[in-house]
Amino acid sequence: MDLRIESDVDLTRLNTFGVPARARALVRIGDVRQLRAVVDHPRLGALPKLVLGGGSNLLLSRDPPGVVLKIEIGGLRVLRDDAQATLIEAGAGVAWHELVCWSLEQGLPGLENLALIPGTVGAAPVQNIGAYGMELAERFESLDVVDLTTGRAATLDRATCRFAYRDSVFKHALAGKSVIARVRLRLPKPWRAQLGYAELQRCFERSGVREPSPREVFDAVCAIRRAKLPDPARLGNAGSFFKNPVVNRTIRNEILEEYPEIVSYPLDDGNYKLAAAWMIEACGCKGRSVGAAAVDSRHALVLVNRGGASGAEVLQLAQEVREAVRKRFGIELDLEPVVV
Numbered sequence: 001m002d003l004r005i006e007s008d009v010d011l012t013r014l015n016t017f018g019v020p021a022r023a024r025a026l027v028r029i030g031d032v033r034q035l036r037a038v039v040d041h042p043r044l045g046a047l048p049k050l051v052l053g054g055g056s057n058l059l060l061s062r063d064p065p066g067v068v069l070k071i072e073i074g075g076l077r078v079l080r081d082d083a084q085a086t087l088i089e090a091g092a093g094v095a096w097h098e099l100v101c102w103s104l105e106q107g108l109p110g111l112e113n114l115a116l117i118p119g120t121v122g123a124a125p126v127q128n129i130g131a132y133g134m135e136l137a138e139r140f141e142s143l144d145v146v147d148l149t150t151g152r153a154a155t156l157d158r159a160t161c162r163f164a165y166r167d168s169v170f171k172h173a174l175a176g177k178s179v180i181a182r183v184r185l186r187l188p189k190p191w192r193a194q195l196g197y198a199e200l201q202r203c204f205e206r207s208g209v210r211e212p213s214p215r216e217v218f219d220a221v222c223a224i225r226r227a228k229l230p231d232p233a234r235l236g237n238a239g240s241f242f243k244n245p246v247v248n249r250t251i252r253n254e255i256l257e258e259y260p261e262i263v264s265y266p267l268d269d270g271n272y273k274l275a276a277a278w279m280i281e282a283c284g285c286k287g288r289s290v291g292a293a294a295v296d297s298r299h300a301l302v303l304v305n306r307g308g309a310s311g312a313e314v315l316q317l318a319q320e321v322r323e324a325v326r327k328r329f330g331i332e333l334d335l336e337p338v339v340v
């Protein structure tokens with residue numbers, strides 16, 4: 001099978017931070033056969049591979065070594081529909097928000113809390129995307145992967161994916177080893193609005209809507225996101241740059257004694273998630289910059305490219321923010337995006 005290998009490709013527009021980097025080789029992958037052809041290719045087969053979806057959870061701090069695989073596998077379909085749930089399937093290259101809109105248009109609600117999350121369907125399981133009271137794992141059925149060494153395809157269920165907060169097996173045992181080709185989601189029936197996230201609830205209290213429709217939840221989520229988070233199409237960013245740290249009750253209480261106003265959420269396992277944005281702001285880092293890289297002036301968890309920033313500058317800024325939080329709170333912030 002013939003592969004179209006592009007050489008010396010500018011990646012600036014292929015990462016939502018909009019930082020410059022170049023790929024020595026890039027192959028656009030439209031189906032699983034092309035993936036296998038890359039694995040079997042006499043030259044590409046042995047090279048390191050960077051799998052690129054929407055480039056929205058990625059920081060390119062240098063030119064990636066080896067070959068970049070730009071995943072463009074399409075397709076959206078309903079697989080099964082019964083009294084309990086509807087099963088849908090999407091190609092890894094479909095934009096996540098397009099999937100959310102398509103499912104709503106088909107009269108298949110259940111993903112609306114995850115509206116407007118940048119990136120592709122194939123990238124969604126890697127970090128178990130989540131927002132406004134829902135995580136991908138809650139709607140996940142299974143996915144198809146192709147092994148980057150053997151070219152073999154396999155289907156992984158939810159347990160095998162080991163989903164956790166912004167985490168999965170694809171950031172650990174399978175990191176860099178496989179490519180997600182297709183994802184199947186389960187939309188349970190009957191649909192119920194998930195309004196656990198306080199801001200969403202407040203939104204409907206204010207408007208007096210008691211039982212919002214899926215479309216109303218979708219609209220509310222889009223409005224909240226647009227008000228709080230910078231649009232990567234206008235201001236380069238990769239969404240939350242840091243994860244919210246999870247600490248045990250003792251540590252949380254110690255911090256709470258000194259900082260009674262800190263925002264934290266109790267988790268089912270007895271631990272607490274601390275709002276990293278709150279801590280970053282408390283350290284005075286909101287608006288801080290290194291070159292054209294800055295901590296967003298609206299949401300402290302987001303680092304932005306004000307125009308012309310390099311990946312190295314973003315990384316330098318991230319280190320400074322981590323240092324400030326470590327000094328003040330004794331907490332290590334983990335990065336959310338994949339750093340190359």
Ligand code: EPU
Nearest residue numbers: 131132239240242243244263275277278281298299300301
């Ligand atoms: N806050 C500040 N300063 C800020 C921003 C927020 O003090 O500049 C405070 C807020 O007042 C709030 C708390 O921090 O009390 C939490 O803020 P927010 O509700 O915006 O949520 P988050 O915990 O910062 C997480 C996800 C987002 C997701 C939102 C909504 C992570 C790392 N981030 O942010 O996900 O959209 O909840 O569910 O878990 C992403 O992962 O890219 C992302 C945007």
